[in-house]
Amino acid sequence: MANFGKGQRKKMLELIGYDFFQRALVAVVLTGICCGLVGVWILLMKISFITVAISHAALAGGLLALVWHRPVVPVAMIFSVVTAGLLAPLSERGRLHPESSIGVMFATALGVVFLVMGVVPEARTQGLSLLWGSLLTVEKMDLFVLAGTTLVTAGLVLACFKEIQAVIFSRELARASGIAAGVFFFLILFLSGAVVTACLKSIGGLLVFSLILNPAAAAYQITYNLKKMYALSCLLAILSGVAGLVIASLANWPAGACVVLVSSFIFFVALAVCPKKRRGKNYVGEKGLF
Amino acid sequence: MSSECLVNLEQVTIAYDGRVVLEKVCLKVSAGETIGLWGPNGAGKTTLLKAVAGLVDISRGRRVLFGREFSWKTGNWLRRQIGYVPQLVEVEAQVPVLAGEVVMMGRWGRLGIFRSPGQEDFKAVRQAVKQLEIEDLLETPFGQLSGGQRTRVLLARALAQQARLLRLDEVFSWLDTEMKTRMFSFWKEVVQKKSLTAVVVSHEPELLRSLCTRLIRVEDGQLREGTEEKNAGTDRL
Numbered sequence: 001m002a003n004f005g006k007g008q009r010k011k012m013l014e015l016i017g018y019d020f021f022q023r024a025l026v027a028v029v030l031t032g033i034c035c036g037l038v039g040v041w042i043l044l045m046k047i048s049f050i051t052v053a054i055s056h057a058a059l060a061g062g063l064l065a066l067v068w069h070r071p072v073v074p075v076a077m078i079f080s081v082v083t084a085g086l087l088a089p090l091s092e093r094g095r096l097h098p099e100s101s102i103g104v105m106f107a108t109a110l111g112v113v114f115l116v117m118g119v120v121p122e123a124r125t126q127g128l129s130l131l132w133g134s135l136l137t138v139e140k141m142d143l144f145v146l147a148g149t150t151l152v153t154a155g156l157v158l159a160c161f162k163e164i165q166a167v168i169f170s171r172e173l174a175r176a177s178g179i180a181a182g183v184f185f186f187l188i189l190f191l192s193g194a195v196v197t198a199c200l201k202s203i204g205g206l207l208v209f210s211l212i213l214n215p216a217a218a219a220y221q222i223t224y225n226l227k228k229m230y231a232l233s234c235l236l237a238i239l240s241g242v243a244g245l246v247i248a249s250l251a252n253w254p255a256g257a258c259v260v261l262v263s264s265f266i267f268f269v270a271l272a273v274c275p276k277k278r279r280g281k282n283y284v285g286e287k288g289l290f
Numbered sequence: 291m292s293s294e295c296l297v298n299l300e301q302v303t304i305a306y307d308g309r310v311v312l313e314k315v316c317l318k319v320s321a322g323e324t325i326g327l328w329g330p331n332g333a334g335k336t337t338l339l340k341a342v343a344g345l346v347d348i349s350r351g352r353r354v355l356f357g358r359e360f361s362w363k364t365g366n367w368l369r370r371q372i373g374y375v376p377q378l379v380e381v382e383a384q385v386p387v388l389a390g391e392v393v394m395m396g397r398w399g400r401l402g403i404f405r406s407p408g409q410e411d412f413k414a415v416r417q418a419v420k421q422l423e424i425e426d427l428l429e430t431p432f433g434q435l436s437g438g439q440r441t442r443v444l445l446a447r448a449l450a451q452q453a454r455l456l457r458l459d460e461v462f463s464w465l466d467t468e469m470k471t472r473m474f475s476f477w478k479e480v481v482q483k484k485s486l487t488a489v490v491v492s493h494e495p496e497l498l499r500s501l502c503t504r505l506i507r508v509e510d511g512q513l514r515e516g517t518e519e520k521n522a523g524t525d526r527l
Contacts, residue, residue: 044385160403166395169385169432170376173444176343177451178370178399224386224431 008250015249020136027138027202028241028259030146031211034153034195035203036234039216040226041188044168050087052209053102054193056109057083059205062197063116063127072130073145076200080193083109088186133204135245135255142201149198153191157230160184165226207256211237214263218270236266294321295357296455296487297342302351304337311337313511314351319455322485326498329508335491336377338508339457342489343372356454370399373448375441375458389435389443390428393419396450418449421480423472438469449480456481456488462497470497477501 015021042051061079062072087102117127129137157164166174167184175181192212199208215236219229244259251258297319304312311334319325319342327335340346341353344360353360355368373396396418397411419425422442427435435443441461448456465473481488481501492498498505507514 162395162398162401163403165387165391166398169387169392169395172345173374173376173395173447174398176345176369176372176374176376176457177396178366180366220386224388226386226391229386 011250012246020138021249023138023140023143024135024202024245024255025242026143027135027146028245029238030143030150031199031202032215032238032241033234034146034150035199035208035211036215036237037153037157037230038192038195039212039214039237040219040230040233041164041168042192042212043216043220045188047189047192048209048213049102049106050189051192051196051212053087053106053109054080054083054189055196055205055208056106056113058193058197058200059130060109060112060116062130062200062205063113066122066126067116067120072200073142073197076197077194079109080197081190084186084189084193088182088189129204130200131204131206132254133200133202133207133256135202135248135259138202145198146202149191149194153195156187156191161227164188168226202256203259204256207260210260210263211240214260214267215240218263218267221267221270221274236270237263240266295319296321296355297489298352298354299341300352300354302341302353303349304334304341304346305349310511312341312508315511315513317342317506317513319487319489321454321487323504324481324486324488324490324502326495326502326505327489327491327508328493328495328498328505331493333508334511335508336459338513339459339489339491342455343374343457344368366399370451371454373451373453373456375444375448375456375461377460377463384433387432388428389424389430389432389439390415390419392432392443393424393428393446393450396447399451414452415446415450418446421449421476422446438465441465442469454487456486458488458490460491460493462492462494474500 016025042048058076058080062076064079065072065075068075083105087105113127117124163174163179163184166177166179167181167188171181171185174184195212196205196208199211203211216229216233218236219232222232223229240263241259244262245255247253247262248255248258295318297317299315299317301314301316302312303310303314315338317338327338329335337346341348342355344353344355344365356371358364358368360368393415394407394411397407397414401407401411419428422445424439424442424446427439427443432440432443445458445461448458462470462473480486488502490498490502495505504515
């Protein structure tokens with residue numbers, strides 16, 4: 001048993017020496033930060049369905065880019081932005097019920113995805129890798145895209161924390177008090193789509209939502225403080241990524257799936273422990289706020 | 291009472307999905323007035339309230355707020371002049387935010403992005419908190435407050451904004467008898483004594499009669515006004 005553990009440690013130390021593994025580690029940290037931040041918005045504003053529709057549009061864009069022999073990320077980003085631009089006003093005041101219009105977009109994007117994969121055989125393999133992701137084949141350019149997206153997302157959270165807090169609390173109240181709530185809502189949708197696009201190659205279009213939602217949902221079980229929720233969500237997402245990567249490397253399992261399953265496990269532990277429910281009405285928050 | 295006209299709606303029509311909610315209505319609100327809007331459910335009271343704050347588009351007519359024509363350019367500035375207390379159903383209570391932070395949000399529209407609150411902002415918040423007597427609620431998560439407590443917190447937020455006009459939508463529905471009594475004394479001390487301007491929506495005309503200087507009934511997309519003075523005979527309540 002001791003030799004087994006020793007063998008695993010030796011294998012890990014060996015892996016850390018390789019470039020591809022170092023890139024994968026950097027990717028999970030960056031992915032953890034941007035998914036953790038965006039997950040808080042998506043969870044609290046209850047816009048998961050919209051973001052799923054945007055991410056499938058990004059996936060469709062990525063696949064079409066493969067067919068057209070164009071770079072995946074820019075085309076996917078364009079599809080993501082256009083879809084966010086169409087869905088934001090629909091969600092604000094849609095003539096159709098918002099769920100219907102989002103559902104139509106989602107179904108259309110998914111149809112394009114499977115049509116391309118069915119009709120263009122050469123797109124199939126690369127298309128599947130966009131669905132499942134491949135952490136261990138992440139390249140330097142992918143890291144630059146991830147780093148850029150993380151910087152922009154974190155920058156928005158830091159610079160506009162109070163405005164975003166007001167928009168999350170109530171879009172109508174925020175707008176009524178003179179905050180450009182519509183602009184911030186569009187930025188939130190756009191960045192959510194951008195994060196999903198940036199994570200397509202590493203985590204994959206189907207699995208990325210677990211990494212977005214699970215850490216944020218776990219953080220929500222633990223804290224009443226929005227700043228702490230952001231920090232905890234990022235930390236738990238990074239932990240899921242690193243732990244998932246290590247497990248996948250040692251057990252020779254798919255990395256994306258391991259990351260997602262670890263994040264789900266963390267969520268269930270947080271739900272079971274749930275410090276918020278234990279505190280209940282006896283909550284005592286931070287003193288000296290005012 | 292000052293005669294400055296804060297709100298002037300001229301022949302305003304508002305329609306949603308082809309259905310006319312308000313048709314060619316005219317409303318003037320002068321500084322220092324407290325207007326009570328009442329009427330049956332679905333009459334358009336909340337729509338009129340939102341039109342006053344620039345939160346709905348008008349199909350026809352003219353809307354002038356604080357002497358400026360409402361447009362996309364002036365919209366945000368105009369909205370900052372109006373403090374809004376919504377119906378509680380419009381507020382997401384599960385967001386992890388403390389009651390004190392909700393009050394503080396009343397200052398965010400004035401501050402602008404990249405700026406942190408300063409002494410003036412904290413002073414405005416402390417004043418509002420004192421007026422609504424919610425010092426002991428500040429550290430409590432907003433979602434854990436009762437309906438009446440949430441109403442007081444949202445009122446404090448509107449006051450902290452130091453708006454020139456208050457809009458209140460069914461805020462008294464959530465209050466028990468004791469809290470209503472306290473709110474009446476708050477109203478006298480803060481709103482009436484300081485001649486704040488307010489537009490209040492309620493389905494309780496008797497309540498509005500004791501709070502407001504003018505009552506307007508909203509029905510079938512039209513406004514029917516009582517007399518300028520509170521006169522039970524002509525109000526036909």
